[in-house]
Amino acid sequence: MLTQLPIYQQAILTLSAMILFTSFALLAQSRVVSIIHAFAWQGAMVALTTALVAYDTGLHHLYISAFLTLALKALFIPWLLHRLVRQLGLLRELHTVEHPVMTMMIATSLVIFCYYVAQPIEQFSETITRNTIAISMSVILLGMLMLISRNKAVSQVVGFMSLENGLFFAAISATHGMPMVVELGIAFDVLIAAVIFGVFFFHIRDSFDSLDVSQLHRLSESDE
Amino acid sequence: MNALILTLLIPLLSSVAMAIMGQKKTAGYLNIILSLAQFIATLFMTSVVFKQGHIGVSNGQFYIDSFNVYLIALTALVGLTTSFFSRPYMEQERQNGRLSSARMRLYHASYQGFLFTMQLALSTNNLGILWVALEGATLATVLLVSLYRTPEAIEAAWKYFIICGVGIAQALFGTVLIYFAAAQVIPDPEQALLIRVLVEHAAGLHPVIMTIAFVFLLVGYGTKVGLVPMHTWLPDAHSEGPTPMSAVLSGLLLNVALYALVRVKILTDGALANNLSGHDPHLAGYLMMGFGLLSFTVAGYMLHRQRDIKRLFSYSSIEHMGLMTFAFGLGVPLATFGALLHMTVHSLTKSSIFITVGHASHIAQTQKIDNIRGLIATQPSVGWGLLIGTAAIAGFPPFGVFTSEFLLLSATMQTHPWLTIPLLIGLAVAFAGLFRHLQPMVYGEKPAEQTGVQANMWPVIIQLALVLWLGLSIPDFLAQWFDQATQLITGSGLL
Numbered sequence: 001m002l003t004q005l006p007i008y009q010q011a012i013l014t015l016s017a018m019i020l021f022t023s024f025a026l027l028a029q030s031r032v033v034s035i036i037h038a039f040a041w042q043g044a045m046v047a048l049t050t051a052l053v054a055y056d057t058g059l060h061h062l063y064i065s066a067f068l069t070l071a072l073k074a075l076f077i078p079w080l081l082h083r084l085v086r087q088l089g090l091l092r093e094l095h096t097v098e099h100p101v102m103t104m105m106i107a108t109s110l111v112i113f114c115y116y117v118a119q120p121i122e123q124f125s126e127t128i129t130r131n132t133i134a135i136s137m138s139v140i141l142l143g144m145l146m147l148i149s150r151n152k153a154v155s156q157v158v159g160f161m162s163l164e165n166g167l168f169f170a171a172i173s174a175t176h177g178m179p180m181v182v183e184l185g186i187a188f189d190v191l192i193a194a195v196i197f198g199v200f201f202f203h204i205r206d207s208f209d210s211l212d213v214s215q216l217h218r219l220s221e222s223d224e
Numbered sequence: 225m226n227a228l229i230l231t232l233l234i235p236l237l238s239s240v241a242m243a244i245m246g247q248k249k250t251a252g253y254l255n256i257i258l259s260l261a262q263f264i265a266t267l268f269m270t271s272v273v274f275k276q277g278h279i280g281v282s283n284g285q286f287y288i289d290s291f292n293v294y295l296i297a298l299t300a301l302v303g304l305t306t307s308f309f310s311r312p313y314m315e316q317e318r319q320n321g322r323l324s325s326a327r328m329r330l331y332h333a334s335y336q337g338f339l340f341t342m343q344l345a346l347s348t349n350n351l352g353i354l355w356v357a358l359e360g361a362t363l364a365t366v367l368l369v370s371l372y373r374t375p376e377a378i379e380a381a382w383k384y385f386i387i388c389g390v391g392i393a394q395a396l397f398g399t400v401l402i403y404f405a406a407a408q409v410i411p412d413p414e415q416a417l418l419i420r421v422l423v424e425h426a427a428g429l430h431p432v433i434m435t436i437a438f439v440f441l442l443v444g445y446g447t448k449v450g451l452v453p454m455h456t457w458l459p460d461a462h463s464e465g466p467t468p469m470s471a472v473l474s475g476l477l478l479n480v481a482l483y484a485l486v487r488v489k490i491l492t493d494g495a496l497a498n499n500l501s502g503h504d505p506h507l508a509g510y511l512m513m514g515f516g517l518l519s520f521t522v523a524g525y526m527l528h529r530q531r532d533i534k535r536l537f538s539y540s541s542i543e544h545m546g547l548m549t550f551a552f553g554l555g556v557p558l559a560t561f562g563a564l565l566h567m568t569v570h571s572l573t574k575s576s577i578f579i580t581v582g583h584a585s586h587i588a589q590t591q592k593i594d595n596i597r598g599l600i601a602t603q604p605s606v607g608w609g610l611l612i613g614t615a616a617i618a619g620f621p622p623f624g625v626f627t628s629e630f631l632l633l634s635a636t637m638q639t640h641p642w643l644t645i646p647l648l649i650g651l652a653v654a655f656a657g658l659f660r661h662l663q664p665m666v667y668g669e670k671p672a673e674q675t676g677v678q679a680n681m682w683p684v685i686i687q688l689a690l691v692l693w694l695g696l697s698i699p700d701f702l703a704q705w706f707d708q709a710t711q712l713i714t715g716s717g718l719l
Contacts, residue, residue, distance in 0.1 A: 121432065140397065144390060153382075160389055167396050174404045179414050181285070182352025186396070189359045193389065196366060200382060207375040216379040219460045 008056040009128045015049045016135045019169065020111070023142040026162055027107055030094050032154055036081045039158045043073030046165050050172050062177050068187045069168065077161060077194045084198050085154060088205055095152045103149050110145065111138045132173030139166030151214040153204055157197045164190055227269035228279050228286055228347060231296065234262045235340035239333055246332035247325035252311030255332055259300075259307040262339065266300035269293075274701060280349065282420035287349035290708035291564075295483060296346050298568060302475045302575045303339045305683035309579045310335070310468035312678060316586060317466065322372055330367060331466065337364040338472065345480050351399050351417045354484055355392070358448060361477055362388045369465040380460035387457040388447055395444025395484075401437035402491065405429045419487055426494025431503055434495040438508050441488045442515065448481035450542045451549060452519040462538035463591065467582030470534055474541045475575030479567050482545060485512075486552050490713055493555070512553030517646060519546030524650045527657025532591050533581055536661055537574065540617060543654050544570045547647075551632045556639055557718045560710045562631030565698070569624035569691050570617070576687040577613040580606055583679040584665070593661050598670030605681045607666045613684065614662050616691055618655045624694035 005013075022042035029035045047070035054062030085091055097103060114137040118130055143163030147156050168186075171178050178186070201211060208215045238258035245251060273279055273293045280287035288296070314331065317323050323331070341364055345357035362385070370381035399417070406416035409428040415421045422429070447454040462470045492508040504510065523543035530536040544566070551563035583606045588596040600607030616623035629651070636644050698706070703719065711717040 140393070147386065147390065156386065160386065163390065163393055167393055167400070170397060171400045171403075174400060175407055175413075178352055178400070178403060179350075179417060182350065182356065182417065185353060185356030186359075189356055189363065192360075192363045196363060196385070199367070200370075200378075200385070203370060203373065203378050204382065207373070207378045213382065216382060218376050219379055219383075219464070 016132050019045050020135050023139050040078035095155050110141045114138045136170035153211040227272045230265035239336035242332035246329035256307045259304040263300040263304045270297050290705040292346045299342050306471045308683045334368045359392050368469045369461045377464040380464035384457045384461045391447025394440045398437040398440030405433040429495040431495050434492050438492040445481050445485045449545050451515045452522045459535045459538040463532050463534040471575040471578035475571040509553045509555040512549050516546045516550030524654035557710050557714050559635035561718050562628045564706045566628035572687045573616045576684040580609040586677045596665045597668035599666045601670040602674050603676035609684045611666045622695045624691045627695050
């Protein structure tokens with residue numbers, strides 16, 4: 001059945017599978033530089049998928065979205081993160097993954113869960129939409145899992161941005177993108193967020209001497 | 225339409241102006257002037273709405289109806305009164321050496337930027353822009369939370385950023401799902417996110433997709449409303465940021481997030497109304513009632529455990545937001561009318577309380593409740609301000625909070641009688657929690673070397689007078705707006 005699909009849709013499916021793969025790579029990587037590279041690849045593939053969808057459906061405004069994604073998620077944010085990490089002298093740092101087997105097991109079950117949720121909705125009956133929706137939901141949930149399981153600020157930011165990738169991919173696959181004005185607004189917000197995250201790295205480092213956010217535990221409800 | 229453009233353009237330009245010259249000694253005065261200009265523009269816009277009934281067309285990007293017009297005016301009013309408080313307060317902080325000039329510039333630019341995002345979120349007719357504006361509000365305030373650069377402030381800001389960022393991401397997913405459902409019934413994709421257009425087509429939206437979307441939006445915007453269990457950022461952000469920011473966060477941001485949630489609830493109710501899917505038509509309402517009651521109860525008990533005065537009142541905000549969410553969830557006209565009134569009086573009372581708390585913590589030079597003593601003996605205006613403000617927020621008659629809570633309780637009694645029991649217990653618990661801390665702070669023995677500070681109490685007096693007025697009689701035009709908004713939300717009016 002899959003081989004009967006037009007070649008572009010097959011390419012879209014292959015790319016979505018690779019996007020999901022980069023999400024797993026993000027979860028498992030322990031070197032900071034590799035994490036940033038994996039994130040850049042994910043952004044590039046989301047942009048490429050968007051361009052393919054634009055070609056397949058003939059919706060020209062999607063080319064602009066594809067370009068924005070490529071510029072922001074594949075080039076600017078990875079470049080910014082890379083620069084910050086170099087300035088902070090963390091280039092060779094290892095962000096050890098705690099409980100790697102456990103994390104992978106949870107990640108796999110999250111993907112299965114997403115397919116389970118997407119399966120019964122009849123509007124997704126096209127093979128390609130059902131797969132891409134399930135994958136975009138998986139990317140969102142894996143991004144959250146990364147936010148929870150990591151305790152270094154840089155990895156958390158990458159998890160957050162990868163979550164945004166998932167959201168964008170969901171919008172592309174379910175509805176062929178959002179109205180242009182909304183997409184521009186979202187891109188602007190992501191841009192500002194990336195810059196503010198960069199500012200925060202320096203604040204956290206200056207106050208805590210490292211980017212280990214597990215040290216952020218002064219504010220809590222427990223009685224002193 | 226010109227009036228609306230002014231309301232949006234003034235804060236946007238003010239923010240740019242402050243980014244250029246916000247570090248000057250006179251910037252505090254400029255902040256007041258710009259906020260005043262914004263308030264006047266809002267009044268102008270309000271009078272236009274009063275004459276015409278609405279501004280904008282259904283398929284335009286902006287639409288002002290009776291639901292958002294009074295919130296826009298309220299936002300500008302609280303922005304103005306807080307700017308009066310902010311000038312001497314922030315000047316004091318600079319003299320104490322807690323802030324440099326560059327940070328004053330950041331503070332002023334963020335303050336106006338935040339007001340812009342609030343007005344944008346309220347006046348837009350597009351669910352996507354609404355999301356962009358609420359995310360923009362997080363971005364505008366996150367650097368304010370960390371303004372003092374203490375380790376605690378950095379931690380609070382990081383938590384705020386991550387929790388609200390992830391929360392609001394859920395809301396975006398919900399918005400994408402609504403767009404997906406709308407694309408099936410609304411032919412023009414550019415109009416498929418416009419609130420007025422969606423309301424017209426609500427009955428045709430796919431109920432299952434709308435249910436899933438509402439759950440995501442409830443969690444997403446609920447994070448910003450401060451609903452338990454997504455509330456953990458709120459007390460931290462309120463306690464570590466500068467006090468004027470706590471006043472606008474509690475008074476404005478929470479309201480606007482709740483406003484967004486109610487707008488989505490209207491759509492979900494419309495989609496579920498004809499009950500084709502086998503879902504309960506009040507599903508959205510029940511979810512809001514559940515989250516609201518949980519937040520109300522948990523926050524009431526948490527009041528008792530607080531040691532920081534700003535954390536204390538931020539938990540009180542969570543409690544009141546929970547109560548409003550519950551009331552909107554009930555879905556009957558009486559409860560909705562009460563909730564709309566409660567949004568107004570809570571925001572006026574809570575921002576005036578935070579202003580007084582700012583003065584109190586300057587007098588005692590700490591935010592620790594245990595070390596704030598004898599406020600009335602030291603400076604009667606601040607002491608009485610705090611006492612009266614807290615009495616108002618705890619729901620004493622004749623203040624407006626009493627009126628709205630009374631309406632809510634009557635509505636609960638009519639629809640779900642057994643739910644009045646947890647509500648009454650919760651109100652009593654919260655009352656005790658506030659007053660056990662307040663009593664020693666205002667009446668306790670005054671520490672020997674404690675002296676008063678220069679405090680401008682006019683913003684507090686004006687706001688509490690408004691709350692008192694709303695408790696005694698609601699002006700006719702406001703009652704009409706509340707009633708029209710109630711019709712919009714529940715389908716039938718009260719008056």
